[in-house]
Amino acid sequence: MSKKFNPQDYPIIFSTPLRIAPHFWAGHIPFAMFLVDILRPKVFVELGTYYGVSYCAFCQAVKELKLDTRCYGLDTWYGDGITWGYDKNEVFDDLSKHHDPLYGSFSRLIRSTFDDALDSFQDGEIDLLHIDGFHPYDAVKHDFETWLPKMSQRGVILFHDINVREKDYGVWKLWSEISPRYLHFDVFHEHGLGVLAAGTEVPELLRELLLEPDEQSKLDIRRFFFEMGNTWKPLFDAAWVEYKAVEENKRLKADLQKIQSEIEIMQSSRTYRFANRLRSILNTTLPQGSTMRRLAAKLFRTTL
Ligand SMILES: C[S@@+](CC[C@H](N)C(=O)[O-])C[C@H]1O[C@@H](n2cnc3c(N)ncnc32)[C@H](O)[C@@H]1O
Numbered sequence: 096m097s098k099k100f101n102p103q104d105y106p107i108i109f110s111t112p113l114r115i116a117p118h119f120w121a122g123h124i125p126f127a128m129f130l131v132d133i134l135r136p137k138v139f140v141e142l143g144t145y146y147g148v149s150y151c152a153f154c155q156a157v158k159e160l161k162l163d164t165r166c167y168g169l170d171t172w173y174g175d176g177i178t179w180g181y182d183k184n185e186v187f188d189d190l191s192k193h194h195d196p197l198y199g200s201f202s203r204l205i206r207s208t209f210d211d212a213l214d215s216f217q218d219g220e221i222d223l224l225h226i227d228g229f230h231p232y233d234a235v236k237h238d239f240e241t242w243l244p245k246m247s248q249r250g251v252i253l254f255h256d257i258n259v260r261e262k263d264y265g266v267w268k269l270w271s272e273i274s275p276r277y278l279h280f281d282v283f284h285e286h287g288l289g290v291l292a293a294g295t296e297v298p299e300l301l302r303e304l305l306l307e308p309d310e311q312s313k314l315d316i317r318r319f320f321f322e323m324g325n326t327w328k329p330l331f332d333a334a335w336v337e338y339k340a341v342e343e344n345k346r347l348k349a350d351l352q353k354i355q356s357e358i359e360i361m362q363s364s365r366t367y368r369f370a371n372r373l374r375s376i377l378n379t380t381l382p383q384g385s386t387m388r389r390l391a392a393k394l395f396r397t398t399l
Pocket residue numbers: 117118119120142143144145146147148149150169170171172173174175178207208209210227228229
């Protein structure tokens with residue numbers, strides 16, 4: 096471990112996360128809380144909040160460190176091409192129920208597109224920005240370019256998913272283009288998190304991390320936060336299992352409803368009612384075990 100970095104100087108790293116929900120991010124919680132401690136931002140904004148696992152980790156750190164930070168979580172809560180198809184209100188309501196009583200005094204969930212919310216922030220106002228919205232190259236580049244002017248001179252931007260190469264994910268590509276132009280630090284676990292010092296006045300403690308000259312120390316820091324992030328994984332994995340079970344239950348209920356209404360339509364049809372009537376006439380008129388009864392059963396493909 097680097098001489099400069101001693102985890103015991105930052106007890107917030109060891110806080111137990113309070114927001115346990117489906118996520119793509121939980122492995123970064125100790126690192127995020129550490130960043131809040133060393134950066135002490137005045138204004139924090141997150142682009143892409145979803146169930147709020149990352150957002151609430153930042154808010155929790157702000158609250159436990161008793162900082163004077165205003166926080167804003169932005170999302171349409173409509174999903175996108177990747178985190179898509181989730182129930183618009185269910186996720187938002189679930190998050191609000193957790194978030195409002197704990198963090199409502201300094202934090203707001205803003206239901207908006209990122210573009211529409213731009214005018215609600217002044218240029219040079221944001222000290223910490225977490226970009227975790229739509230992940231294709233063009234989308235994340237757009238988010239970076241449009242929000243960059245909002246960053247203060249001591250501003251830091253975090254990019255989630257810098258280490259995902261699958262499908263349409265393009266954050267890794269943007270990261271490879273822009274990170275060499277700034278002081279930065281990469282974390283590779285949990286899809287990767289890039290830390291970029293966007294302004295000229297890099298906060299002192301962050302500067303030490305970003306300028307850490309010793310490669311081995313960097314590896315140790317990454318491994319430390321990887322292990323720390325894993326501590327809470329079982330809690331979050333259980334949340335995923337519960338989420339998937341609830342979704343499967345919803346799907347089965349919807350299937351059942353569809354089948355029931357198809358049966359109702361079928362039962363109310365003339366053909367069905369005629370066939371039923373005919374069956375009951377044959378049942379009462381044709382003697383049990385008679386050849387006529389067997390023939391009728393065969394003809395109408397039924398049991399009599
Ligand atoms: C990967 S999820 C965020 C995950 C979250 N940070 C966590 O901790 O799990 C991305 C979210 O960004 C939102 N999103 C994507 N593009 C957006 C846009 N242009 N405006 C507003 N919300 C957007 C989606 O609705 C989705 O909920």
